[in-house]
Amino acid sequence: MSISGRAAIVGVGATEQGTLQGRTPLDLGIEAFKRAIADAGLRKEDIDGLLTMPGTTSPEASLHYLRFGEAVGINPRYTGSMTMGGATAGCLVQMAVMAIHAGLASTVACVFGDTAKTGGVTFNRASGGELSWGLWGMLGAAANSGIAADRHMHEYGTTSRQLAEVAVACRKHASMNEHAVMRTPITIEDHQNSRMIVRPLRLLDCCLISDGGVCIIVTGIDRARDLKKKPVAIKGMGQAHTTMNMEHERWWYVPHQKQALSDAFRMAGLGPSDVDVAQLYDNFTISVILWLEHAGFCKEGEGGSFVEGGRIQLGGDLPVNTAGGNLSESYMEGWLHIVEGVRQIRGESSARQVADAETCLVTGRGMSLNCSNAMILQGG
Amino acid sequence: MNAPTKKPAPQITALTQPFWDAASKGELRMQKCQSCGHIRFPIGPVCTACLSDKSDWVRMSGRGTVLSHLVFHRAYSPAWKDHVPYSVVMVQLPEGPRMFTDIVDLERKYIDQDLVGRTVEVLFDTVEGDVAVPRFKVAEP
Numbered sequence: 001m002s003i004s005g006r007a008a009i010v011g012v013g014a015t016e017q018g019t020l021q022g023r024t025p026l027d028l029g030i031e032a033f034k035r036a037i038a039d040a041g042l043r044k045e046d047i048d049g050l051l052t053m054p055g056t057t058s059p060e061a062s063l064h065y066l067r068f069g070e071a072v073g074i075n076p077r078y079t080g081s082m083t084m085g086g087a088t089a090g091c092l093v094q095m096a097v098m099a100i101h102a103g104l105a106s107t108v109a110c111v112f113g114d115t116a117k118t119g120g121v122t123f124n125r126a127s128g129g130e131l132s133w134g135l136w137g138m139l140g141a142a143a144n145s146g147i148a149a150d151r152h153m154h155e156y157g158t159t160s161r162q163l164a165e166v167a168v169a170c171r172k173h174a175s176m177n178e179h180a181v182m183r184t185p186i187t188i189e190d191h192q193n194s195r196m197i198v199r200p201l202r203l204l205d206c207c208l209i210s211d212g213g214v215c216i217i218v219t220g221i222d223r224a225r226d227l228k229k230k231p232v233a234i235k236g237m238g239q240a241h242t243t244m245n246m247e248h249e250r251w252w253y254v255p256h257q258k259q260a261l262s263d264a265f266r267m268a269g270l271g272p273s274d275v276d277v278a279q280l281y282d283n284f285t286i287s288v289i290l291w292l293e294h295a296g297f298c299k300e301g302e303g304g305s306f307v308e309g310g311r312i313q314l315g316g317d318l319p320v321n322t323a324g325g326n327l328s329e330s331y332m333e334g335w336l337h338i339v340e341g342v343r344q345i346r347g348e349s350s351a352r353q354v355a356d357a358e359t360c361l362v363t364g365r366g367m368s369l370n371c372s373n374a375m376i377l378q379g380g
Numbered sequence: 381m382n383a384p385t386k387k388p389a390p391q392i393t394a395l396t397q398p399f400w401d402a403a404s405k406g407e408l409r410m411q412k413c414q415s416c417g418h419i420r421f422p423i424g425p426v427c428t429a430c431l432s433d434k435s436d437w438v439r440m441s442g443r444g445t446v447l448s449h450l451v452f453h454r455a456y457s458p459a460w461k462d463h464v465p466y467s468v469v470m471v472q473l474p475e476g477p478r479m480f481t482d483i484v485d486l487e488r489k490y491i492d493q494d495l496v497g498r499t500v501e502v503l504f505d506t507v508e509g510d511v512a513v514p515r516f517k518v519a520e521p
């Protein structure tokens with residue numbers, strides 16, 4: 001039996017976001033977990049799978065699942081932690097679907113909590129193995145996305161004002177989201193006047209750094225239909241990664257994302273024209289343009305012109321990042337993209353609800369340009 | 381005025397030692413597979429094409445073409461704070477490998493320019509004792 005639609009997201013929980021003095025990644029994860037099981041109408045004893053992502057400030061690192069499970073007092077049949085940056089949330093939800101389909105667990109909680117903001121995390125590291133690129137000043141999260149943006153500008157004529165369209169759309173949506181961290185609307189000129197960080201990327205091309213916690217609960221579709229909320233089925237899923245960088249000629253273009261997306265669409269039996277709303281991983285504005293091309297909403301190289309004129313804003317042809325994204329809602333490394341996808345399909349997105357949203361595409365990307373995934377969500 | 385801080389020095393390992401030995405003599409060398417001829421970079425224990433662990437450290441011409449040009453206006457480490465704004469480029473070497481390098485541009489002549497497509501050439505910047513880091517400068521036509 002195909003795995004398509006066999007599992008569903010039945011509970012989502014998110015804490016307050018932003019600058020949360022005195023909180024810890026562990027207690028934020030716990031609060032999100034409590035909110036998610038309440039959202040689903042479950043008790044903690046119902047959770048027999050636990051998959052976690054350690055926060056950037058979690059001292060337990062890859063042993064985080066043990067600490068978290070101990071803290072909430074559960075004995076999962078299936079557990080583990082994964083660190084794949086912004087691709088982790090989607091990959092853990094997919095792992096949960098697979099575990100449920102394989103009979104290794106019935107109800108899986110996927111959990112993340114972090115205090116990157118108050119913890120002073122600056123995402124300043126260099127990539128590279130024994131020869132760190134930091135020796136040549138190639139440091140920080142904006143570096144590799146800067147390469148992607150610069151190459152895209154040279155090969156396709158993409159402009160900084162087109163990148164600004166992405167930032168403006170995300171901020172507009174965040175302004176309609178009372179839980180978002182950055183809610184003051186911005187214009188293309190505001191973007192153009194924001195300071196250069198790593199040319200060609202300006203401050204308003206960059207995502208936030210945030211504290212917060214998120215939990216997503218997945219169970220089999222039959223059980224899901226007996227729970228409190230309308231199930232949000234995972235109709236399609238795909239992943240694709242590259243471990244290469246300099247030896248991969250088109251690494252900067254993240255071509256493996258196309259594979260993740262086409263696998264997800266094929267599993268769902270759907271295509272880009274079926275998508276009503278999309279939550280596309282936005283560590284930097286350029287990433288949204290790449291996703292739009294890779295998903296087939298436009299041709300390669302046309303992502304820049306696609307986003308012009310408010311097309312990805314609410315009310316446009318394809319609303320993207322309707323809660324504000326990493327750029328303006330909160331930097332939960334893509335976890336909130338899944339939460340917003342669920343809310344859109346449930347019809348819970350209030351002022352920013354896309355009318356009759358039946359199909360949502362959610363994507364994740366992590367470890368700079370290397371890891372990617374995609375999921376197609378529909379009501380189950 | 382104080383001299384700008386030295387750029388960082390490498391942590392040399394058994395694997396990377398030949399690269400740094402060559403650099404201290406003013407040579408840019410990379411690993412060429414003895415089995416299939418693939419030249420790999422970053423430095424690795426085996427050939428990324430055929431997994432052979434036999435390689436020779438062959439000398440690169442030291443010239444390359446800029447594929448992408450970034451300008452860092454922010455220092456992400458104290459070692460770079462006296463150097464902002466500085467350019468980092470992705471260079472295509474004619475021998476096959478690609479690498480990142482900062483551009484040595486003391487007069488900030490190229491900071492507002494777009495270096496994509498320009499030819500760059502290697503120089504060796506002593507950072508500590510006799511340890512030198514290969515960096516690139518813009519080749520004058």
Ligand SMILES: [Zn+2]
Nearest residue numbers: 413416427430
């Ligand atoms: Zn070989």
